[in-house]
Amino acid sequence: MDPTERIIRTFEGKPVDRVPTFCAGLEDRTFNEVLGQPPFHPHKLIDNPLSDFLFRKWSPLMTKIFFQPLVTIGMEKRVKAAAKLGFDADWAIYEETFTPQNSKSMVRYSGSIYDIIDDGYGNSSYMYRGPGITSREDFDEWPYWRNPDEIAHRSYKFFKKIMKRYGDSMCICGQGSAYGIQETILWSVGFERMPVWIMREKELIKRFIDMIGEICMKTSMALMDAGVTVILQTDDFAFKSGPMINPKQIDSLFGPSYTKIIKAVHDRGGKYILHSCGDNTLLFDIFIKWGVDGLHAYENTANGDIFKEKEIHGEDVTIIGGVGIDYLLSERSKDEEIVDEVKKLIRALGHGGRFMIAPVHSMSSIPADKLRVMLDAAKQYGKYPITV
Amino acid sequence: MKESIIEVQKAINELLLDEIKGLVQACLDEGISPLEIIETGISKGLDLVGEQFEAGTYFLGDLVMAGEVVKEAMPLIESRMDPGAAGQKGKVILATVHGDIHEIGKNIVGMLLNVNGFEVIDLGVDVPAEKIMAAIQETGARLVGLSALLTTMVGGIKEVIDSVMEAGLKDRVKIVIGGACISEKLKEEMGADAYGETAIDAVKIFDGFSKAA
Numbered sequence: 001m002d003p004t005e006r007i008i009r010t011f012e013g014k015p016v017d018r019v020p021t022f023c024a025g026l027e028d029r030t031f032n033e034v035l036g037q038p039p040f041h042p043h044k045l046i047d048n049p050l051s052d053f054l055f056r057k058w059s060p061l062m063t064k065i066f067f068q069p070l071v072t073i074g075m076e077k078r079v080k081a082a083a084k085l086g087f088d089a090d091w092a093i094y095e096e097t098f099t100p101q102n103s104k105s106m107v108r109y110s111g112s113i114y115d116i117i118d119d120g121y122g123n124s125s126y127m128y129r130g131p132g133i134t135s136r137e138d139f140d141e142w143p144y145w146r147n148p149d150e151i152a153h154r155s156y157k158f159f160k161k162i163m164k165r166y167g168d169s170m171c172i173c174g175q176g177s178a179y180g181i182q183e184t185i186l187w188s189v190g191f192e193r194m195p196v197w198i199m200r201e202k203e204l205i206k207r208f209i210d211m212i213g214e215i216c217m218k219t220s221m222a223l224m225d226a227g228v229t230v231i232l233q234t235d236d237f238a239f240k241s242g243p244m245i246n247p248k249q250i251d252s253l254f255g256p257s258y259t260k261i262i263k264a265v266h267d268r269g270g271k272y273i274l275h276s277c278g279d280n281t282l283l284f285d286i287f288i289k290w291g292v293d294g295l296h297a298y299e300n301t302a303n304g305d306i307f308k309e310k311e312i313h314g315e316d317v318t319i320i321g322g323v324g325i326d327y328l329l330s331e332r333s334k335d336e337e338i339v340d341e342v343k344k345l346i347r348a349l350g351h352g353g354r355f356m357i358a359p360v361h362s363m364s365s366i367p368a369d370k371l372r373v374m375l376d377a378a379k380q381y382g383k384y385p386i387t388v
Numbered sequence: 389m390k391e392s393i394i395e396v397q398k399a400i401n402e403l404l405l406d407e408i409k410g411l412v413q414a415c416l417d418e419g420i421s422p423l424e425i426i427e428t429g430i431s432k433g434l435d436l437v438g439e440q441f442e443a444g445t446y447f448l449g450d451l452v453m454a455g456e457v458v459k460e461a462m463p464l465i466e467s468r469m470d471p472g473a474a475g476q477k478g479k480v481i482l483a484t485v486h487g488d489i490h491e492i493g494k495n496i497v498g499m500l501l502n503v504n505g506f507e508v509i510d511l512g513v514d515v516p517a518e519k520i521m522a523a524i525q526e527t528g529a530r531l532v533g534l535s536a537l538l539t540t541m542v543g544g545i546k547e548v549i550d551s552v553m554e555a556g557l558k559d560r561v562k563i564v565i566g567g568a569c570i571s572e573k574l575k576e577e578m579g580a581d582a583y584g585e586t587a588i589d590a591v592k593i594f595d596g597f598s599k600a601a
Contacts, residue, residue, distance in 0.1 A: 115489060127489050191492040192499075195449040196456050199405060239493075240568050241586045245449035278568075282444070301569060326569060 003088040007171040008229065010353055011271045011293045011318050019350045019382030021375055022173075022320050023087040024275075024296065025362035028074060028123035031081035033368035041122030045070065052103035063099045070124075071095065072158065079166050085368070086375055089171040089356065091232050091275070091296075094158040097151065097177050098126075099144060107132055109146040110212065111139070111188030119364040131190035136204055148211075151177045152218035159226035167227060173273055174228040176219035180235020180276075181212045182254050186244070195245060198253070205253070213257035220261055221268075230271045232296075233261075238278030240302040251286045262291035273320065277361070279303040288316050297360040300324035310349050319349060320356040325363045329370045338370060342377035343388045350386045357382065392418055393429045396461075400433025401440070403453040405460060412461045422469040426505070430458055430465075434503060438588045448496065451587055455499035462503070475507025477598045479529035482508060483515035484567075485544025490537035493567055496587045497533060504591055506531075506598070517547040521555060530560055530601060531594055534580075536567040542574060549579050562597045566590055 001009075006020045032038060045051065046067070055062050075094055082090035098114070100106040106114050106126065111133035119125035133139050155176030162172060178184075185208050186194050197205055220231045237243055237250055262272045273294040274287055279302040280295070287295060298306040298321040306322055313319075322345045323329060328338050342357065349355040357378045359366065381388040392415045399408045415425050437454040440446035482498050484491050491513045498508045509527055511519060524532065532552075534545050545565055552561050565575060566584040575583035581597075584590030 129489055130491075191448075192452055192456075192495055195453045196405070198449075199453070239448055241448070242444065243447050246447050249449070301571065 003169065004167075004171040004229065007089045007173075007356070008271065010356060011230075013315070013352075013354050016353060016384065018384060019346055019378060019386075020088040020356045021086075021378050021382075022296070022356040022358035023082040023085070023090040023371075024321070024359045025091045025093065026078045026081050027119065027125070027362050027364040027366070028077075029119060029121040029364045030362075030366050030368050030371070031074075031077045032121075032123070034081035034084050035077060042070070043118045043122055043124040046100070046116060046124050047103045047118070055100045055102045059099055059101055067098075067100050068096055071098070075158070076162065076165075079162055079170075079172070081368075083166045083169045085371055086379075087170060089173050089230070090166075091175065091362075092159070092162055092172050093175045094155045095177055096154055097146060105129065107144055108187070109144045110184050111142050111144075112184075121364060123364070125364060128187060131188055131193065133188045134190070134193065136201065139204060139208070148215045148218045151215055152222035155219045156222035156226050159223050159228055163227040171230060172228055173230040173232040174223040174226075175232045175234065176223050178212070178216045178219045178233070180233055180237075181209055181216060181257055182250070183234070183236050184212045185209065191244070198245070198249065209253060209257060213261070216257070217261050217264060220265055224265065224268050224270055229269070230273060230294075231265050232273040232275060233258075234275040236275075236277040237283055238276060238280045238302070240278055240299070242279050242303070243282055244278075247282050247286055250283065251289075255286065255290055258290045266291065273318075277302070281305070281309075284309065284313050284317070288313060292317060294318035294320050294356070296320040296358060298322055299360045301326050306345075307348050310355070314349075314352060314354060318354045318356060321358050321360045322349065323357065323359050323374055325359050325361050325366055329359055329363075329366045329374065331365075331367055331370075333370065335370075335373045338373045339377040342374055343381050346378070346382050346386060347388050350382060350384075353384075389428060390415075390418065390420065393420060393425065396425060396429030397433040397436065400430060400454055400457050401436040403437075403450060403457055405453065405457050408457050408461045409464060412464050416464070416468060422465045425465055430461065430503065431505075434458065434500070438591070441586070441588050448587075451496055451500065455496070455503060458503040459499070475505065477505040477595070478531060478601065479507045479509055479527055480531040480533055480594055481511060481520065481523050481527065481529045482533045482535070483511040483520055484513040484535045484537075485541060485548065486514060486516045487544050488536050488538055488541035489513040490535070490567070493537070493587065494533070494535040497535075497566070497584070497590045500587050500591045501533075501594060504595070506594060517544070517551045520548050521551050524552070524557065524561060525555075530562060531597055532561055532563045533584075533590060533594070534563060534565045536565070536569060538569055542569060542578070545570075545580070546578050553579075564590060564593050564597075 097109040113129040114126040271293040275296045562581045
């Protein structure tokens with residue numbers, strides 16, 4: 001059974017040979033351990049006085065000829081390393097919507113600001129700094145809005161290449177330059193402002209939702225044109241204690257857009273995964289109503305219960321995740337602890353199918369060797385019928 | 389209890405952002421003192437919001453809204469208050485630790501502490517231990533709240549706790565930690581005084597420490 005067949009059949013609740021493995025993306029540190037370390041620390045290319053000067057003076061040009069090519073190389077390496085490790089599926093991302101202002105900060109097209117940081121291993125990473133849109137005027141005058149068709153076209157080109165190079169060895173679950181509708185708006189206006197704007201700036205929030213929804217739809221369709229069968233969208237709707245905003249509000253504000261996008265993916269024979277961090281217990285029924293085929297992350301550090309979810313929704317949706325990154329997939333854990341956890345997850349969640357074992361997130365603190373232990377254990381103990 | 393005060397409680401509990409000012413003004417017009425409005429109107433209203441949050445009928449966004457409702461009313465109340473009445477429960481230093489710039493949780497806790505009678509000294513994000521120590525020494529604050537979202541940043545919390553111990557202030561200063569990656573187990577490992585899982589928990593913990601002081 002090839003990986004893509006294993007993944008698609010799992011979504012459909014059909015028998016497969018073993019529990020599939022899903023890669024929740026690899027950060028630079030991890031993929032460098034798999035593919036080989038670069039000859040120098042990549043972050044130094046960005047964080048130096050010359051780059052800083054050039055970014056400040058010619059930000060759009062530098063983004064196009066220097067920053068974006070670096071980012072694109074990294075995004076392909078993520079996929080290449082996941083294939084080399086032997087995952088059945090990979091969360092592949094194409095992202096080209098950041099514009100560095102200098103060597104320390106960058107903006108995203110949709111109105112949010114980020115610090116460019118060293119990930120602790122000499123690679124560039126980023127951390128959310130705050131909102132760029134704090135008023136209606138900011139929204140109307142934001143200078144970085146992008147043409148959705150252009151974003152979709154460039155996502156298509158990237159995934160066409162990715163499918164040609166890695167599509168046979170792994171099921172590519174693609175996300176193209178579009179983060180989730182809700183989280184994009186939340187980052188752009190800030191969490192403290194969002195609930196107030198939902199109440200006082202209804203028309204503006206609707207425009208924002210429609211705009212990001214259009215980008216999500218167009219990039220999803222572009223990825224499917226490029227041959228991607230599984231579309232993955234990240235949209236963190238919850239914190240560790242539960243949903244960020246009222247589930248009814250989440251459904252009424254974002255449900256129509258997601259339902260439309262997911263239907264379009266289904267109409268073309270595709271599958272749809274939603275990634276949402278935190279405790280989504282109160283949201284699973286809503287996500288399933290929208291039509292999602294798979295849900296990722298079931299973070300072990302949040303208050304949700306993946307085992308209970310299997311009992312409640314195990315026949316309606318494919319559960320993807322379960323392996324913690326706070327301890328198990330870190331340098332502090334012992335290999336046998338990872339194996340024990342994999343066995344436990346397979347024993348409890350593998351029966352009846354519709355389960356893919358996966359890290360709950362990507363993180364620069366994940367050593368490649370720990371992923372190898374997880375993969376070996378999943379392949380050894382995940383064979384159907386489950387006997388572990 | 390007077391009807392107008394109950395209306396203030398209700399407005400906070402029901403997150404009536406556009407109505408709160410008028411209701412507080414009505415209380416003041418009736419001659420109700422600013423302190424009474426805070427204690428029996430605003431604080432009680434926030435307690436009701438907290439109860440709804442704990443019961444799972446309100447969410448983080450609702451806590452933010454409740455804070456905004458109170459913020460809308462506070463200038464009106466403060467304009468009639470004795471200077472010095474605010475912040476009566478004590479000073480709390482808040483910070484997101486070194487290396488981490490996430491501030492949503494910290495800001496919500498700060499807003500709720502503020503409207504619950506604490507004086508909040510918010511040092512912001514990515515705050516090194518030395519800066520937190522300096523603030524403790526300068527302000528005499530006995531309560532410190534530290535936030536971290538990422539597992540990779542929890543070392544910043546340990547640095548602060550170690551610094552407080554080295555300075556011989558551990559008995560005097562209470563350190564409460566919170567954030568997505570924090571757990572009761574981590575609290576024990578780090579040697580913090582308390583772990584607040586939610587913003588409401590944090591307020592209760594600080595309240596407890598304030599009363600015990």
